[in-house]
Amino acid sequence: MSGFTAGVIVFPGSNCDRDAANAWSELGCGEAKLLWHQDKDLQGVDIVIVPGGFSYGDALRAGAIARFAPIMDEVAAFAHDGGLVMGICNGFQIVCEAGLLPGALARNEGLKFACKHVDLRVETTSSPFTCTSEKGALLSIPIAHGEGRYVCDEATHAQLIAEDRILFRYANGNPNGAFDDIAGILGGPNRNVMGMMPHPERAIRAALGSADGAVMFESILATLAQAQV
Ligand SMILES: NC(=O)CC[C@H](N)C(=O)O
Numbered sequence: 442m443s444g445f446t447a448g449v450i451v452f453p454g455s456n457c458d459r460d461a462a463n464a465w466s467e468l469g470c471g472e473a474k475l476l477w478h479q480d481k482d483l484q485g486v487d488i489v490i491v492p493g494g495f496s497y498g499d500a501l502r503a504g505a506i507a508r509f510a511p512i513m514d515e516v517a518a519f520a521h522d523g524g525l526v527m528g529i530c531n532g533f534q535i536v537c538e539a540g541l542l543p544g545a546l547a548r549n550e551g552l553k554f555a556c557k558h559v560d561l562r563v564e565t566t567s568s569p570f571t572c573t574s575e576k577g578a579l580l581s582i583p584i585a586h587g588e589g590r591y592v593c594d595e596a597t598h599a600q601l602i603a604e605d606r607i608l609f610r611y612a613n614g615n616p617n618g619a620f621d622d623i624a625g626i627l628g629g630p631n632r633n634v635m636g637m638m639p640h641p642e643r644a645i646r647a648a649l650g651s652a653d654g655a656v657m658f659e660s661i662l663a664t665l666a667q668a669q670v
Contacts, residue, residue: 452494
């Protein structure tokens, strides 16, 4: 299996960094490097994963402080150059706060932390993150968040739809009140940036309750392998 290197950003308060790194290597994608938030060098990685957690204790608003970390300038430059960036849960919050994806994540409807498996519907396979899945496929993936309610203005919503940039919607129930059931979106110059609230890295083998998250890592691997040809 050819190997690619994932850079997983670690902030004070990240708690899914090891899970993301493990998923990458366990699924045969290659090596994962943990990159400290104060670093200013992505060390030539092939993909950046901004993982879940409670960076800076979610003070002010989840992701609002992490976006100012020195490494985020490098992540932004990498994204603007077409590099793959995957924001998971707190990573989605951070990537939105950094302006790499539109909209924001607000407190869950009902103001309760939500922790369970949910069904996600794959809304597009035109992405480096879902290209080996099927449009309309349902994935069982866990969520664990208090600020997961995706919000955006009408113009942004219309643009997301017109450009086929809604990656996942919640199916069979909306756990947080997200606008239009949105669970994950795409952005970047080449659909190369994604953010999602559920945790695919926690759903990579049956013993974890679901292996449905693996298709995202397979898609990324296929995309990177294709780019290398
Ligand atoms: N697992 C996570 O990344 C969730 C934490 C997140 N900061 C929240 O909204 O609660």
